[in-house]
Amino acid sequence: MNDIEIYRPFLIRSGQQEGLSFVNSDMVGNLQFSAGGFQAKYGDKLSSVLDITYKTPVSFGLKINANRLGTSTTLESVSKNKKLSSLTSIRSRDNSLLVNSQNTSGNYDPSFFDIQQYTTYIFSNKFRISYLGNISINNYRNQPFTRQTNFGTLNDIKTLTVYYSGSEKNQYKTNLNALKAEYQVNDKTTLKLISSLYFNREQEYSDVISQYRLSELNAGLEDDLLGEPTPINGLATQYNRARNDLDAKIFNLEHKGIHSNDGKAISWGLKYEHTNIRDQIRESEFLDSLGYMVRPPNSGYNRNEPEIPFEAPCCLTRVLLLEIP
Numbered sequence: 001m002n003d004i005e006i007y008r009p010f011l012i013r014s015g016q017q018e019g020l021s022f023v024n025s026d027m028v029g030n031l032q033f034s035a036g037g038f039q040a041k042y043g044d045k046l047s048s049v050l051d052i053t054y055k056t057p058v059s060f061g062l063k064i065n066a067n068r069l070g071t072s073t074t075l076e077s078v079s080k081n082k083k084l085s086s087l088t089s090i091r092s093r094d095n096s097l098l099v100n101s102q103n104t105s106g107n108y109d110p111s112f113f114d115i116q117q118y119t120t121y122i123f124s125n126k127f128r129i130s131y132l133g134n135i136s137i138n139n140y141r142n143q144p145f146t147r148q149t150n151f152g153t154l155n156d157i158k159t160l161t162v163y164y165s166g167s168e169k170n171q172y173k174t175n176l177n178a179l180k181a182e183y184q185v186n187d188k189t190t191l192k193l194i195s196s197l198y199f200n201r202e203q204e205y206s207d208v209i210s211q212y213r214l215s216e217l218n219a220g221l222e223d224d225l226l227g228e229p230t231p232i233n234g235l236a237t238q239y240n241r242a243r244n245d246l247d248a249k250i251f252n253l254e255h256k257g258i259h260s261n262d263g264k265a266i267s268w269g270l271k272y273e274h275t276n277i278r279d280q281i282r283e284s285e286f287l288d289s290l291g292y293m294v295r296p297p298n299s300g301y302n303r304n305e306p307e308i309p310f311e312a313p314c315c316l317t318r319v320l321l322l323e324i325p
Contacts, residue, residue: 001052002118004132004178007198007250020136024089026074027118041256041267042127049091054118054132055084069093070112087118107143112136125184132178139171144208159215168190168206175199192256197249211237239286249276292303 006022030053034042057076065072070093078085093112114136122128144164152158155254178196185191214237254271 002054002130002132003180003192004196005252006176007200007248015129020091020093021140022134022136023050023052024072024074024116025073025092027087027089027116028063029053030254030303041269046256050140057084057087069095083122085120086088089116090114091116107145109141111137112138127181127183130180130182132176132180134174134176134249136172138172141167142169143167144210157216160212161215162210162212164208164210166206166208168204170202170206171202172200172202174201188261189259190257192251194254196252198251200246200248200250202244202246204242206240206242209237209239211235212273221248236287241284242278243282245280247278250274 001022008022025253026139032051034051035050042051057078059078060075061074061076063072070091072089072091074087074089076085091112091114095112096268096319114134117131117133119131120128121130143166146164147162148159149160151160176196176198178194180195181193183191196267205243252271253273254269256267256269258267260266
């Protein structure tokens with residue numbers, strides 16, 4: 001982003017709670033994408049690269065977008081002497097309408113908010129300074145109630161009904177401040193000095209109890225109870241608990257330069273990066289599934305259902321404790 005490397009939130013659940021992309025389409029002036037085999041100036045990474053340039057305002061402008069999922073306001077301003085320009089955008093998004101249309105019914109309150117600003121000051125034709133700032137606050141609150149899933153064939157329809165109790169609360173906050181100084185030595189050589197400081201904090205707290213039953217559906221076309229579950233074939237209970245925290249601080253100081261002559265160009269760069277990450281994962285899971293889905297962790301129990309009742313004790317099937325300073 002304008003020669004500044006942008007770090008996305010680490011997102012403990014692999015982006016399931018992400019609501020707003022860092023890229024603000026109302027602020028983009030130019031965009032390039034490389035799926036692989038990109039230039040060395042983007043760093044030694046085995047991933048795709050999205051190279052974005054935010055536009056520099058030349059006049060006053062105001063753009064407002066509003067829909068049922070969120071709003072965005074973008075302000076473009078420029079000083080009278082054309083040396084100072086600023087591009088500011090505020091966005092908010094609420095995915096309640098989207099997630100409430102899924103198979104799982106419940107109380108969902110996902111809210112996402114961010115502020116971005118890109119400011120440029122031109123000291124002279126050769127020297128300018130740019131600032132890029134971003135604050136993002138994302139909350140994902142989830143309280144599921146029930147879910148029903150049907151599967152099987154037309155003559156043998158199964159239904160899985162899940163009843164939930166508890167809630168899940170996930171939150172991540174990010175803050176980025178970056179400063180870039182650009183000096184044009186002459187028409188052929190340009191030097192850049194870039195510094196950035198990135199903060200990220202994530203919290204994932206959940207206590208969810210789910211009890212599900214496996215049944216068969218009535219397939220008779222003349223039956224008034226078509227689609228209603230028949231007597232229960234199986235019951236199970238599951239309890240998931242999570243207390244996960246992640247904090248990341250990343251500082252970058254980078255120099256870039258480019259020299260062009262007779263249609264040829266040489267680029268070089270030097271970068272220093274300091275990363276401090278604290279990751280603490282605490283998860284546990286409890287299952288009671290009548291013995292035919294989960295084998296007990298201890299031995300010495302006969303498994304001959306349904307002739308012999310399953311009498312193994314209920315205990316934790318998975319405990320995960322991990323802390324990375």
